[in-house]
Amino acid sequence: MDILRVEKLTKRFGTGKNEFVAVDNVSFSVKEGEVVGFLGPNGAGKTTTIQMLLGITTPTSGTIHYFDKDFFKDPQYCLSRINFTSAFNTLQGRVTVWENLVVFAHLYHVENPLPKIKKLVERFEMNDLIHKRYWDLSTGQRTRANFIKALLNDPKIILMDEPTASLDPDIADKTLTFIEELRHEHKITILYTSHNMAEVTRICDRVIFLDKGKIVAQDTPLGLTKRIQVAQLRLTFNENKGTVETYLKNERLTYRFDGEHVVYITTEETSLPKIIFGLSKLGIWMTDIEVKKPTLEHVFLQIARGEPYVFS
Amino acid sequence: MYFYKLPGENLMSFHRIKAIFLHELNITRHSYEVFNDLLLYPLFNVIVFGFMTLYLANATGKIVANQVLAGMILWQMINITQYSIAVGCLWDVWSRNLTNIFITPITVTEYLFSYAVTGTVKAIIVIGLSCVLAYFVFHLNIFSVGLIPLFFICLNLIMFGFSFGVVILGLIFRFGTRIQAFAWGLLNVAQPLMAVFYPVSVLPEPLRSISYLFAPTYAFEALRKAMRGEPIFIDILYSFTFNFIFLLGAIIFFQRMFKKSKETGQFARLEG
Numbered sequence: 001m002d003i004l005r006v007e008k009l010t011k012r013f014g015t016g017k018n019e020f021v022a023v024d025n026v027s028f029s030v031k032e033g034e035v036v037g038f039l040g041p042n043g044a045g046k047t048t049t050i051q052m053l054l055g056i057t058t059p060t061s062g063t064i065h066y067f068d069k070d071f072f073k074d075p076q077y078c079l080s081r082i083n084f085t086s087a088f089n090t091l092q093g094r095v096t097v098w099e100n101l102v103v104f105a106h107l108y109h110v111e112n113p114l115p116k117i118k119k120l121v122e123r124f125e126m127n128d129l130i131h132k133r134y135w136d137l138s139t140g141q142r143t144r145a146n147f148i149k150a151l152l153n154d155p156k157i158i159l160m161d162e163p164t165a166s167l168d169p170d171i172a173d174k175t176l177t178f179i180e181e182l183r184h185e186h187k188i189t190i191l192y193t194s195h196n197m198a199e200v201t202r203i204c205d206r207v208i209f210l211d212k213g214k215i216v217a218q219d220t221p222l223g224l225t226k227r228i229q230v231a232q233l234r235l236t237f238n239e240n241k242g243t244v245e246t247y248l249k250n251e252r253l254t255y256r257f258d259g260e261h262v263v264y265i266t267t268e269e270t271s272l273p274k275i276i277f278g279l280s281k282l283g284i285w286m287t288d289i290e291v292k293k294p295t296l297e298h299v300f301l302q303i304a305r306g307e308p309y310v311f312s
Numbered sequence: 313m314y315f316y317k318l319p320g321e322n323l324m325s326f327h328r329i330k331a332i333f334l335h336e337l338n339i340t341r342h343s344y345e346v347f348n349d350l351l352l353y354p355l356f357n358v359i360v361f362g363f364m365t366l367y368l369a370n371a372t373g374k375i376v377a378n379q380v381l382a383g384m385i386l387w388q389m390i391n392i393t394q395y396s397i398a399v400g401c402l403w404d405v406w407s408r409n410l411t412n413i414f415i416t417p418i419t420v421t422e423y424l425f426s427y428a429v430t431g432t433v434k435a436i437i438v439i440g441l442s443c444v445l446a447y448f449v450f451h452l453n454i455f456s457v458g459l460i461p462l463f464f465i466c467l468n469l470i471m472f473g474f475s476f477g478v479v480i481l482g483l484i485f486r487f488g489t490r491i492q493a494f495a496w497g498l499l500n501v502a503q504p505l506m507a508v509f510y511p512v513s514v515l516p517e518p519l520r521s522i523s524y525l526f527a528p529t530y531a532f533e534a535l536r537k538a539m540r541g542e543p544i545f546i547d548i549l550y551s552f553t554f555n556f557i558f559l560l561g562a563i564i565f566f567q568r569m570f571k572k573s574k575e576t577g578q579f580a581r582l583e584g
Contacts, residue, residue, distance in 0.1 A: 051577070084415050089412055095341075095342050103332075107416040
């Protein structure tokens with residue numbers, strides 16, 4: 001079942017000469033329990049799409065359906081079943097975490113709000129912090145409080161806009177672990193935007209790439225990386241640079257020497273065993289072999305730059 | 313518990329109204345600024361105007377002097393109600409929390425209604441304290457005009473404060489925080505035209521005509537008449553008429569501003 005279905009979503013800003021299309025005829029869907037990464041360079045239209053999915057920006061055209069309900073016809077039904085968390089939105093800083101959560105529990109009409117909040121507070125290990133003012137929390141603690149807010153209404157889908165932005169690697173890793181646990185415990189569907197490709201590769205089942213307002217790629221993280229056919233082989237050898245160079249020339253390979261004992265060879269991933277075997281047969285003694293495979297980051301760079309990715 | 317419903321919206325939820333009420337209460341409790349703006353300054357104003365009244369009483373007589381102090385006290389009805397709506401929203405804009413609120417199932421009607429209720433409660437508390445202060449220190453018993461006339465005068469002032477706050481809120485949603493100073497200042501610009509401390513007859517002719525377009529003008533005229541023991545039915549009727557027109561206009565204006573704000577993306581950019 002599709003939890004979210006977006007069809008021909010378009011957003012134009014400005015008029016006449018100043019008009020620009022932020023989101024251009026975007027269609028996609030997210031299935032129940034799926035974690036979908038929403039990626040793209042700055043200005044790709046990710047945030048505008050998220051804003052439209054939350055109802056705080058009106059689309060120029062197109063439709064959004066949550067749980068097969070038209071979002072614009074029944075926003076309250078949909079909003080009571082979705083939630084949102086972002087590094088860029090905070091709770092009310094002047095009041096305590098507990099007070100914030102009680103307010104949101106009422107806004108979402110949570111049955112028995114206090115036991116529910118207590119349970120989530122315990123789950124996120126915030127017992128000692130709930131009576132602190134939100135502004136007095138560290139960034140990591142705020143992120144946890146935001147997650148509690150986002151889980152108050154048992155959402156079917158959570159939209160996460162760069163939830164780990166500005167977190168140190170340790171807290172970011174813990175946050176990702178939280179998300180993974182959430183997913184397994186609550187079977188929550190997640191639409192996740194981030195600039196961190198390693199994160200996306202770690203937690204997302206599927207990735208949607210957006211560029212200049214359009215979807216330019218949509219696949220699993222592995223499927224996307226396979227679109228870049230090349231890999232880079234870094235070989236360290238003891239001697240015989242001449243023999244190595246002759247072999248690489250004869251094989252018409254792209255290569256670059258770094259000193260007398262290191263060579264970088266860029267080639268199709270499937271050719272790597274053949275090259276290593278060929279050099280071994282020539283009596284080249286290889287002391288170190290390192291293969292650099294394409295990652296989601298390389299796919300991102302390829303899309304953002306609009307040209308095939310080249311290993312440097 | 314659900315009640316009132318507007319076309320295109322579901323029934324208003326008691327829970328969501330309670331949520332905004334709690335939210336406002338929490339912010340008020342934790343903010344010294346709100347305490348200053350809504351309690352301390354109005355009470356100081358009563359003290360300053362109270363002493364001025366004592367001074368004026370010698371020159372103009374007690375009735376005129378008391379009219380000035382009563383005008384000052386009831387002006388807070390408008391001031392606090394409009395402040396509560398406009399600045400109440402700004403606390404969440406500054407905290408980057410407004411999006412969190414508007415992505416819950418809360419409707420605009422519930423949001424505005426909640427602020428109308430909280431604004432009214434705050435206004436009643438502050439006016440109550442001001443009345444006590446005025447009675448014990450400056451011997452002005454504002455209830456001497458009669459409970460029913462006072463109720464209708466206050467109701468009109470609250471209605472206007474609410475409408476004015478809704479207009480300011482609409483402008484903030486549409487044009488962003490660069491015009492946030494309107495939340496404190498714009499009402500004071502209109503104050504001289506609303507005959508708060510003096511009768512409309514004091515104003516020069518062109519301004520007098522403008523003054524009669526504001527519902528509070530009739531309410532304050534009614535207050536002065538009531539203090540002189542004159543009937544106020546016509547003034548209250550005019551005040552309600554202009555208030556209903558202004559309220560309707562304010563809600564239509566707000567809806568348009570809110571719609572435009574979401575179309576232009578300004579609403580999402582409010583939090584910077």
